[in-house]
Amino acid sequence: MMKEVDYRGWANYIVLLMQVASGDSGRSKVKGKKLCEFACGTGNISLILSKLGYDVTGVDNSIDMLTVAGEKIRRRKSNMRIVHHDMVTYSSKESFDRAVCVYDSINYISSPDALGRFFRSVYTSLKPGGVFAFDASLESNSLGDSSLFVQRGKHRGIYYHRKSQYDPAAKTHTTYVRVKKDGCVAEEVHREYVYPPDLIRRLFSAAGFQERFAAGDFTMLEADSSSERVHFVLVKPEHD
Ligand SMILES: C[S@@+](CC[C@H](N)C(=O)[O-])C[C@H]1O[C@@H](n2cnc3c(N)ncnc32)[C@H](O)[C@@H]1O
Numbered sequence: 001m002m003k004e005v006d007y008r009g010w011a012n013y014i015v016l017l018m019q020v021a022s023g024d025s026g027r028s029k030v031k032g033k034k035l036c037e038f039a040c041g042t043g044n045i046s047l048i049l050s051k052l053g054y055d056v057t058g059v060d061n062s063i064d065m066l067t068v069a070g071e072k073i074r075r076r077k078s079n080m081r082i083v084h085h086d087m088v089t090y091s092s093k094e095s096f097d098r099a100v101c102v103y104d105s106i107n108y109i110s111s112p113d114a115l116g117r118f119f120r121s122v123y124t125s126l127k128p129g130g131v132f133a134f135d136a137s138l139e140s141n142s143l144g145d146s147s148l149f150v151q152r153g154k155h156r157g158i159y160y161h162r163k164s165q166y167d168p169a170a171k172t173h174t175t176y177v178r179v180k181k182d183g184c185v186a187e188e189v190h191r192e193y194v195y196p197p198d199l200i201r202r203l204f205s206a207a208g209f210q211e212r213f214a215a216g217d218f219t220m221l222e223a224d225s226s227s228e229r230v231h232f233v234l235v236k237p238e239h240d
Helices: 007-022 044-051 063-075 112-125 197-207
Strands: 034-038 055-060 081-084 096-101 126-137 150-155 158-167 172-181 184-193 210-216 229-235
Touching: 007 044, 007 096, 007 126, 007 210, 007 229, 034 044, 034 112, 044 055, 044 063, 055 063, 063 081, 096 112, 112 126, 112 197, 197 210, 197 229
Parallel strands: 034 055, 034 096, 055 081, 096 126
Antiparallel strands: 126 229, 150 158, 158 172, 172 184, 210 229
């Protein structure tokens, strides 16, 4: 179901956002290589960033996702590290130069209070001057053509059926996934929470972050009310 996602393009876009935020020129070697991907999943983005020269630690609270990530790390002989932890409460002994959290992962955080705690965790994990790039799926994405939210098909011998529904009152987006292989059926429910950009801004500002910019939908243009996804780039100030 994820096969249509252009992870390489997404990783390059994040690198560009981080370079612009920290004033690196496109040609310079990566400055400040220690990077943490919060909610790294199976390592799609982390492994590319690792190949691009970052020293990557991936954090995720799903053992299943991390098991797949571990297999990919071994196969590709990557030196990326993985940590099983809730990103809302993660704290690390080492400090990072960069942090990223991509593909709607902050939408999995279930309350503004927890989102605020997450921003504080990222803030304390970063060195002064560190950059944090993350995206959030916005309401216009969830209100989009609902026919796009039903997917059925077969990929590598696995039949899948995925259905998404948005509840505008609760601002929750729920996705039901059913997969079948060799007669075995597995079902999952994913609930995402849609936060308005102003609330996200209040929460990361309260954690101490400064906003460098908020780009819309994989462009270098400022996100606006029609954007489906906003890509925030924040900086931890050099001095508190
Ligand atoms: C949509 S996936 C994105 C995965 C990965 N960033 C990618 O782009 O392939 C969302 C990920 O967030 C993780 N996640 C959700 N809530 C989390 C939490 N509180 N702490 C850590 N990981 C979490 C899930 O396990 C899942 O791997």
